[in-house]
Amino acid sequence: MNIHEYQAKELLKTYGVPVPLGGVAYSDKQAANVAEEISGDRWVVKAQIHAGGRGKAGGVRLAHSIGEVRQAADNMLGRRLVTHQTGPGGSLVQRIWIEQASDIAKEYYLGFVIDRGSQRITMIASSEGGMDIEEVNRTHPEKVIKETVDPAIGLRDFQCRKVAAAMGLRGKLMPQAVKIMKAIYRCIRDKDALLAEINPLAVNKNDQLVALDAKITFDDNALYRQHQINEMRDFDEEDPKEVEASGHGLNYIALDGSIGCIVNGAGLAMATMDAITLHGGRPANFLDVGGGASPEKVTNACRIxxxxxxxxxxLVNIFAGINRCDWIAKGLIQAMESLNITAPMVVRLAGTNVEAGRELLESSGLSFITAQNLDDAAAKAVAAAQG
Incomplete structure (x- = not known):
């Protein structure tokens, strides 16, 4: 789960990370009021969407007067911002963040991520702030510093000093960097985050480190115990189909192909998508119905x-263990009848009660396309989508 920049900054601030003074606004008038409360003579107006690249798309503006703040807010709010991460449809801007402008002397990158290889939190840093860390790693890998944290003892001061020195943060900046690094580590650990990123981490003209942008991504599986984080969720920033699917206990991710996939088990779902691609098709989604797929759950999956x-x-690909093929078959028949499905439906069943499931499909009188194995199912699904 992602949260907005302003939410990430407010959360990191509670851990002691220095952030610019700012406030959120939902209208141009409110934006002007926020700027007046902040005071000063320069403000940064930022569109709040769950995507990077906002600056290049016009989603970050520098304002030198209250009038310019209001104008920038009016230009952003209610419009769709298109960046390299949103896709051509863009994201609707429904809120903005106004913060005090900073005099920047130098920009750095600092982030913490769960490294799946080491299965540990890893700190990633670079002296090249303000850029995508992936691009820096591709063009200047020597400028990317990584430090793995032992979960048994946590992030140590010497590790922070080592990384800060490699970034070029010395003198009075060193203890500031150590404090910020340990604060972000505590945040990602305490809040079950998968990623916590500050880009850029800037040095202002007063030799103070400040987080000018922040991004935090949380583990969906841990939200049940992170009530504060769950309340930050913005459903307007998520695919409505994915939101509805989660409410029915389904794992759904929208893709850009033409073959809808209904599968049980994440590994089998990945294999199914690979098989579709192998036969020249493209999956329209990842959908895992899980282990206890009732007929109602299968019907909801079809509808979504x-x-x-x-x-x-x-393409329905089920290998039943905890599931039962006759349950799946009943759900598919129910979906075909109640949803008036006209799209070709290829079904491959295997495992528990497979014969009973196949018999239900055959005796239903409905136009199911049955398959004996995954390869056969994928080939038939691609042919059906192209025909």
Missing amino acids: VLQDPNVKAI
């Missing part, structure tokens, strides 16, 4: 998949 107008065919 068909909300995507790009879906030309559906």
Whole structure:
């Protein structure tokens, strides 16, 4: 789960990370009031969406008067901001963040991420702030510093000093950097975050480090115990199909293909998408119905998949263990009848009660396309979508 920049800054501030003075606004008038409360003679107006690249897309403006703040807010609010991360449709700007402008002397990158290889929190830093860390790693890998944290003892001061020195943060900046690094580490650990990133971490003209931008991503599986974080969730920034799917206990991720996938098990779902691609098709989604797929759950899965107008065919691939093939078959029959599905539906069943499931499909009188194995199912689904 992602949160907005202003939410990330407010959270990091509670851990002692220095951030510019600012406030959130939902209208141009409110933006002007926020700027007046902050005071000063320069402000930064930032569109709040769950995507990077806002500055290049016009989503970050520098204002030199209250009037310019109000004008910038009016230009952003209610408009769709298109960046390299939003796709061509963009994201609707419904709130903005106004903060005190900083006099920047130098920019750095600082982030913490769960490294799946080492299964530990890893600090990533660079003297090249303000850029995508992936691009820096590609063009100047020697400028990316990584430090793995032992979970048994946590992030140590000597590790922070080592990374800060490699970034070029010396003198009075060194203890500031150590404090910020340990604060971000505590945040990602305490809040079950997958990523906490400050880009840029800037040095102002007073030789003070300040977080000018912040991004935090949380583990969805831990939200049940992170009530404060769960309250920050902005459903308007998420795909409505994904939100609805989560409410039905389904794991759904929208993709850009034409073959809807309904599968049980994440690994089998990945294999199914690979098989579709191998036969020249493109999956329209990742959907895992999980281990206890009732007929109602299967019907909901079909309905959510068909909300995507790009879906030309559906591939159902079930290997039943905890599930039962007859449950799946009943759900598919129920979906075909109640949803009036006209798109071709290819079904491959295997495992518990497979014969009973196949018999239900065959005796239903509905136009299911059955398959014996995954390769056969993928080939038939691609042919159906193209036909």
